[in-house]
Amino acid sequence: MAEDNTNNDQYNADELEAPEWLNAKFITKVLIEYENNPKLKVLDVKNSPATKKADHYASVMFRTSVEYQTEKGKFFKSLIVKAMPEQEGHKKDMLSESHIFETEIGMYAKVLPEFAKIFQEAGDNMKLNANCIYYSLEPRKVLIFEDLLPLDYNPIRNRNATQEEVRCVYAKLAKWHAASLKIQNEQPEFLKEFKYGLFDMPTFVSDPFVTSGMAAFLKLLDE
Template structure:
């Protein structure tokens, strides 16, 4: 049964567990995982995440009490499944490849990446083991719960620089190993071809299609920003096409002097869990989660996304310079350690690649940044931002959003982003 709890902080579709998520199902899963007969004596189920944490799945936290011949045991688990309730979320995700992709990440890509790192003397953990997965009769993944192990999602404060450096260190190591694999065994990652830009329902959703029009409307009403309106008017008819060219560049025709990796695809703060020492409080580790749109694509997809969806205003308005340069030092070091045989990337080349994909900056700023800041400042709710046009429009006039835009647009102008649109 689902435990009674305060429902206001959770997503509505996670308040009641589906009928199939029951004692019998968990008993079968644990018996197979533990490789011993067992009997589940009690099962507690609660929502696994808070509002604003995610949208592309339904998640439950379960605690299974069970017995075997060796005694009584307890196992905390996270159950992740596709939306079953009729509505926007199910409509947007039902035809996607997100579960196939994530299962492949946990069972194929990430274990191989860890193996390569370990051979190079690096024991970095890139993922938490998946103890069960299925696509039929339903799409489900089950993991050991990280919370009892001391990991938490950061919600009520910014991540520290120490925490973010660890985040970018892990990303750099993952990217470096994927560059090695792409260079030596490109077919190994051929199945990772479904990113954000392959989700037709997502691309046609008002959350995406209304972004630039809402942004232009804001520019028209803020006197000091009105001068930028013609630039965005100029691109509004073709910027989605330009974005597609960026996202699909690796598959349609890799470019010279460009860097391609297996990207996370949704690299934001709620897709990371941070661990501090229980006794000293010292920061120890971060674990990346939610690999549903991981795909082989330009390295910019994760790095530029992090500027808008992970960093704080100060770093964002410098386009992530310090963190991305730190990331590059780890990327370069890891490539050398794992024996990368391709042409080594350069820091100047990385920045040239990032700035060459200016349309991705435009897209993230006009479509996602306002929503992210609205959630972070608790000004508006995620479901309202996605489903209600009036709420979405309000996010473009939030003080936090306007503050960043008033810094970013002059920065773009100085860098030449508005030339030759």
Template sequence: MSPNIDDFNADELNAPDWMNEQFFKEVLIKHIKDPNVKVVNVKTSPATAKGDHYASIMFRANVEYSTQKEKFSKSLIIKTMPDPDSDKNEVLGDSHIFPTEIAMYTEVLPKFEAILAEAGDEITFCARCIYHSLEPRQVMVFEDLVSQNYDVIRNRPANLDEIKAGLEKLAKWQAVSFKLLKEKSVLFDKLQYDVTTIPNFLEHELLTSGFPNFLDALESVSCLKQYRKYFEPMKDIIIKRWVEIIREYRDNQKDDAYYVLCHGDFHLKNMMFRGNDCMLLDFQLSYVGSMTNDVLYAMYMFLGPEERRHNYDELIYHYFACFTRTLSKIGYQGMMPSLVEYRKQLFDRRYLEIFLMSTFMATFNHMRKGQDPSEFINDADKRRQLYNDKDYQEELKYLLPRFLHLGYFDQLK
């Protein structure tokens, strides 16, 4: 049975003209170091399902090729920028997402893997990037993890073992980055950008309409109205406080804070699983920031409602324990981070958690159900509808009393 085209993003149904046999010949020559390679046949198809991602377009190519010795077939993933006239490109066209991701795949993560391997932990964080270019177009080519039996989880939450596997990968990478940052490594010099530095993003209605829509949602549900008084004073500062937390390492470092290399978009669709083994994807928004940031993001964009309610503290402990074990394993000699201090830092950055709950969780709830983000990004009515979703409102009925009981609304500035 042929796949339904409605299952895929419209801009990934047809590969661009430049993605031809000549392009794949250049890719393979660079990859296998054989100038005599000959591309025999190429079949392209969408690489992802609708709702899996937004910031790029991705294709799968089954490439048949030959050398002077024998014939081969290889499945590749090609990631490139959207069409210049598309809505996506309007948001992302002048950003630094591709240079950031290229640095992550080709320099940063291989270095982290080597450090861990030297300590006896043979770990792989991500797919292998076999080709990249910024001119004449921004493009990256990867080995296909699907051909290695990895897959994206769709139409269900990750289970507890899968969540722990993802957090372990994050904790190990961040432990290495914590040690290298203390050593003033130049490895992070190229990672000077994050989601808040995407041109015009902070003024985009997707962002600016989120908190007002959240306030309206509180007013529309009788048992949530009582909480509006706590959030109303935040409406003019919530984005500013979020930006300050994301940019803290660059703009306002704190002596006692724990800083690491953050993934920047650590959610379920940016992971692939083979059993409980996890591979991480999409490093376009990686930046150096507080150790709290990815973990708080994961609590809203990675965990399902059940895990958020019943395993929140367990998973924070699981992440932190793996982080400190890894620091010991790789020979970190400084003062070991403490869980008590880390939990204090999570509390101190509660504006980030409030922002995620009020602005991003409603949109990701929509994407978790396999919906295309393009449907609401430029449609004000559909964005408002996200906040009327019964699942989202049920989550608020649990989360807002929790915030109150934990003191989240006390002495916020």
């Protein structure tokens, strides 16, 4: 397994080195389950930071490039691994007692498939999300997604979004809310478990992010 940590100053410090468990053995288990092929063999795994500084906060994220082999030949797959922070520090302290991963796993495992069913019944095959190919809460909290970069999706950096890009975002957001409302009206018990927000995190209200964040935001607005 190799690490690719070029231009380290662009990335979060806790994402410069992948955890020991993010190795060929673990990825082999994930891909065997996902592809339902016990003969699958991982040949190489390379980990690198998945995002740049300020792109996200409530996890650590790695891009895992995998070369593997089956009876049909050799293949390459790029994955995004999102995990609970393990390094001691502010991020781990803030998130360790939260329900963030339980909520996100529930969304990908339960809610988004139901949204997709609603859209398909209406004749709309739009996708709202990347494919989540693996998730777990034990022995560690982790989600693994199909990487969208090879599919020509890219973060918008150093420019404004175009009118068409903004239209697409709001169109998907509108459909998300419509599906949510339909489920809430017709199956109110379906969403009942999703009741935890940011202010349910034990340390959130006393976190400097909240106690001093507004002052920093107002200063930014002044500028």
